[in-house]
Amino acid sequence: MIDLAFLRETFATLVSGVPLTLQLAALSSLLGAIFALLLVWAQVALPSTLGRVARFYIFAFRGTPLLVQLFLIYYGLSQFRPTLSALGLWGLLRDPYWCAVLALMFNTAAYCAEIFRGGLQAVPAGQVEAARAAGFSGFLLFRRIVFPIALRQALPGYGNELVLMVKATSLASTVTLMEITGLAAKAISQSYRAIEVFLVAGALYLVLNVVLVQALGLLERRLMRHLAR
Amino acid sequence: MKVLHLITPILFGLTMATAAHAEDKVLRIATEGAFYPGNFTKPDGSLDGFEIELAKDLCTRMKVTCEIAAQDWDGLIPSLNAGKYDAIMASMSITDKRLEVVDFSIPYIRVSLAFATMGDGPLADLPGTGTVVNLDDEAAAGPAIAALHEALKGKTIGAQTATVGVDYLTKAFGGDITLNEYKSAEQSDLDLLAGRVDAVFAGAPILAASLSKPEMKGVKIAGYTLSGSMFGRGAGVAVRKGDDALKTDFNEAIRAAAADGTMSKLFVKWYGIDLTPEWK
Numbered sequence: 001m002i003d004l005a006f007l008r009e010t011f012a013t014l015v016s017g018v019p020l021t022l023q024l025a026a027l028s029s030l031l032g033a034i035f036a037l038l039l040v041w042a043q044v045a046l047p048s049t050l051g052r053v054a055r056f057y058i059f060a061f062r063g064t065p066l067l068v069q070l071f072l073i074y075y076g077l078s079q080f081r082p083t084l085s086a087l088g089l090w091g092l093l094r095d096p097y098w099c100a101v102l103a104l105m106f107n108t109a110a111y112c113a114e115i116f117r118g119g120l121q122a123v124p125a126g127q128v129e130a131a132r133a134a135g136f137s138g139f140l141l142f143r144r145i146v147f148p149i150a151l152r153q154a155l156p157g158y159g160n161e162l163v164l165m166v167k168a169t170s171l172a173s174t175v176t177l178m179e180i181t182g183l184a185a186k187a188i189s190q191s192y193r194a195i196e197v198f199l200v201a202g203a204l205y206l207v208l209n210v211v212l213v214q215a216l217g218l219l220e221r222r223l224m225r226h227l228a229r
Numbered sequence: 230m231k232v233l234h235l236i237t238p239i240l241f242g243l244t245m246a247t248a249a250h251a252e253d254k255v256l257r258i259a260t261e262g263a264f265y266p267g268n269f270t271k272p273d274g275s276l277d278g279f280e281i282e283l284a285k286d287l288c289t290r291m292k293v294t295c296e297i298a299a300q301d302w303d304g305l306i307p308s309l310n311a312g313k314y315d316a317i318m319a320s321m322s323i324t325d326k327r328l329e330v331v332d333f334s335i336p337y338i339r340v341s342l343a344f345a346t347m348g349d350g351p352l353a354d355l356p357g358t359g360t361v362v363n364l365d366d367e368a369a370a371g372p373a374i375a376a377l378h379e380a381l382k383g384k385t386i387g388a389q390t391a392t393v394g395v396d397y398l399t400k401a402f403g404g405d406i407t408l409n410e411y412k413s414a415e416q417s418d419l420d421l422l423a424g425r426v427d428a429v430f431a432g433a434p435i436l437a438a439s440l441s442k443p444e445m446k447g448v449k450i451a452g453y454t455l456s457g458s459m460f461g462r463g464a465g466v467a468v469r470k471g472d473d474a475l476k477t478d479f480n481e482a483i484r485a486a487a488a489d490g491t492m493s494k495l496f497v498k499w500y501g502i503d504l505t506p507e508w509k
Contacts, residue, residue: 075419176411
């Protein structure tokens with residue numbers, strides 16, 4: 001029933017979409033993490049002004065589907081083409097690749113900001129107090145005490161978000177990008193063999209995420225080696 | 230409910246009987262009424278479009294009185310075979326699968342694909358606008374395709390995924406163009422308006438329908454319109470299997486309507502281009 005030659009052929013087709021999937025996931029995760037740090041900083045440093053904006057941003061982007069955000073950016077913004085051209089932004093938004101990166105980045109930033117804030121707030125007050133007593137303050141306190149503890153606490157949640165991002169890139173196929181899912185959809189519309197093609201596509205995502213989860217596990221073990229038995 | 234179960238078969242039987250009785254008086258033609266500009270329902274409920282006008286013309290030629298009614302697409306062939314109608318004119322493509330259950334007249338719409346571009350875009354002056362090229366005739370098609378190839382080099386074209394259009398573009402222009410594939414016509418139309426694609430390549434009837442929308446007013450058909458057996462066999466009148474007399478009548482009427490120019494006139498009126506088929 002399962003046609004091995006067809007599976008091999010499908011595998012070869014879909015593997016060519018892996019670089020684009022990885023690029024989308026890596027770039028948007030990186031930009032999203034930076035943006036998320038800004039959002040956290042705004043909430044901690046300026047809670048009554050910029051922090052409110054950041055909280056509203058998180059509320060809006062966590063509360064709406066990524067697909068809707070992607071369509072708003074790709075099809076929605078294209079209706080304001082003259083304005084965007086005047087602002088010099090059209091060159092970026094014309095390209096489906098950047099539209100996808102932007103949507104993924106804005107979305108993940110909202111989630112990451114909450115993960116980072118949680119990690120930060122879970123740093124025990126006693127530890128900060130002890131550090132202050134030992135003479136730490138300002139940036140040194142953050143770099144040596146608060147950040148290392150927050151990082152360890154945020155890592156499992158953040159790893160989860162990275163795995164979700166790899167899978168979220170599949171939505172880029174809806175705006176003409178030919179990553180793994182885009183190529184799979186095309187292969188199905190040509191062969192009408194949904195089971196085989198989606199099995200291969202699913203397996204590819206699984207492999208990518210297994211590698212990612214292993215790497216995160218290594219990192220976590222390294223960071224937690226003081227607790228190793 | 231019980232009563233309904235009992236009387237429905239009786240009512241059904243009655244309608245079948247009256248239907249069979251009326252058969253020799255009028256020719257009943259079914260259409261979909263939802264496929265502009267081929268056949269569509271106007272706001273007042275009446276049917277209009279290319280096929281409606283053509284059907285009336287063919288009926289005059291066949292000297293019969295016609296009744297044209299709209300019917301859901303999925304129900305067209307079943308109700309034809311159940312005797313509710315005598316013929317279907319609903320832009321129905323002739324395919325092997327359908328030929329298993331119904332017969333078709335000769336095609337009355339030629340399958341053809343065309344490019345839609347922005348009137349002020351980079352491809353507004355594609356060569357051959359208004360000319361239909363038959364790809365089966367290689368001597369005539371060669372220079373036209375070469376001219377298109379030259380003009381399309383380095384451009385981005387949108388087409389609906391897994392259609393003959395995509396296959397043809399890939400085969401004819403390969404890596405010289407960037408091909409963006411879309412799930413639906415609206416998506417590629419939006420990207421044409423946004424300037425993400427320089428042209429949309431699609432079936433001429435689909436483009437005619439798109440261009441009728443007010444949002445698409447800056448868009449026009451440009452370049453050669455392409456037709457050929459690789460795109461399919463065209464749309465014909467479907468009749469019940471074995472209804473050869475009616476099929477022959479339709480064939481003669483279609484040929485006559487093509488010969489005296491009635492069809493071309495209707496095509497230009499509704500589709501903006503003459504899609505009269507060529508028959509052997």
